[in-house]
Amino acid sequence: MTDTPILVAVAWPYANAEIHVGNLTGAYLPADIFARYHRLRGRKVLMVSGSDAHGTPITLRADAEGTTPYAAYQRFHNSFLDLFQQLGLSYDLFTSTHTDNHFDISKKIFNALKNNGYLYTEKSKQWYATSQGRFLPDRYVEGTCYICGDNFARSDQCDKCGSLLEADKLINPRSKVDGSTPELRETEHYYLDLGKLQPQVVGFLKGKQEHLRPNVLRQSLGQMEAEALHGRAITRDLDWGIPVPLEGWEGKCLYVWFEAVIGYLSASVEYANLNKLPADWQNWWYEPQAKSYYFIGKDNIPFHAVIWPAQLIGCGVEFSRLMGDPPHTLTLPFDVPANEFMNLEAQKISGSRNWAVWGLDFLSRYDPDPLRYYLTVNMPETKDTDWNWDDFYHRNNDELVATWGNLVNRVLAFTYKHWEGVLPDPGLLRPTDKELLAAVEKGFETVAGQMEAVHLRAALGESMRLSGEVNKYLDTSAPWFEIKTDKAAAAKSVYTAILAIDNLKTMLAPFIPFSCERLHTFLGYDAPLFGSQSVESVKDSLGEHTVLRYDPAGASGEWKVSTLQPGRVLRQPGPLFKKLEPEIVEQERARLGKKD
């Protein structure tokens, strides 16, 4: 199955806020680990995402800052690229929804659905702010609840008494943006006919009950069994976004939930074009054997397990026709490994209260691999987890440094010192040596099994357990004792341990790539395990957008048993990780909840 194309589709961050550890562990990091693993397996991997640039929140933020939506989105977009590069999130392409290409593909999807009869129009009343000359989403309009009299009810529901409200009965409505009085105006929108698509979506999900996670099934199939799908509006009265591609619909845009998910497809197309292989994207979208994995947070499950499949199903072969290609349906999601949420010190992460650990801020004080390690052992794969600074401190010092980092350091330092930096010839290996190597090599199957099932915590746990096995082996063979009486025996021990470490390096590389690359050089390799990341600028009629890319050229990592030979010249080793001081726990906790 080496040739199975793997699409790693990653949630699109909304360009309205910085990225915190909950976002990272929820979707971006597991996607990267999964993509790196498959690259080591030699599979044709495409990992794509981008900034979600459109929507009312961004226009309002821009207004508040006296800038344009374009500038507001670009600021966050560029900070995302900075973070992803520093953390080694190896997107083959991280782009944006504000591109000619994405506009074009989105319009084609819209037209494909329309041509196939899955769109309809309907009129409704929406709040209109005369002061700003634009429509406002319900959550930006508040007033007095006509049921309980609370003064701060949203126009669609009252948080005080919990009632769902009818917008036109709200007393003294006012805009949350500027306090002005909005009015209800009739407007017309396009709807996606989910009711008509439901049988096909149910069929799609039922075929995947075996491997979809329970949380995903619950919020998709389970939800549909409880309540049938109804049409959803896919356009909005907005000017910042993708214009509805029809005459007479000026001033209306495709709504973000409809448009942003199309980014997985459009980013694939952009990737192919940037590489001057314009048909390359079809490997992941037209080929039946391709597998696509959508890494998202639990808040996104209905969009990816129900609505996006409905959009793809609804396109039929019409999208390929609009692209000028032979008839093809589009590849449906193979898996949607959605994670739950990560809390922070037992409280929900909240950007507005600054109750968060921000990615870039963290990396200004710590290295990326400790973050990747902690976020993986603590990944909310089956339920909510908690970021706890004391726990971070201990996991770093007592697990990452003590078990794995120390193993590498003790073996390499000892070998480098006593054999002049050359891997000694072990001669014939002893039974205990062979047993240790066999145990570690088995990891290429067991760890792979966990990876394929997207059980990343378990995969990392197994790799770390094997590191412990090597430590035990060393304690028994005790090369530091052997070398005093029988240097040949000591050579067998260190050779065995170094081969084991070289194997573990491969298994751990998807999780902690930076330190594994470094270890890779200590072991005398010249070509890196992975390729390189770079940022470049792309110009089109909408302006300019920066993209993050991954270039696999030069990558030499392979998911296979080490073939290090005796006589190999090693490089001067050093500690892979830093021990943390206990003081950081209180220092970091003191930062929480403070605004600077």
Added chain:
RNA sequence: UGCGGGGUAGAGCAGUGGCAGCUCGUCGGGCUCAUAACCCGGAGGUCCCAAGUUCGAAUCUUGGCCCCGCUACCA
């Protein structure tokens, strides 16, 4: 009010019918190559409570208590 998740050793978790496990911490021992790291052993649990099903339940059923999240154009 409704829906969902959860209550297992000091902490964090795994475990969905068959002698209660893992990591960290703790106590004792070993080693000294290594970032006082590594290895071995011990202590420590009424598996929230109650009733029930069963030869047998942490694991299934029912009732109760407690904690958390969500309740939908906050993508």
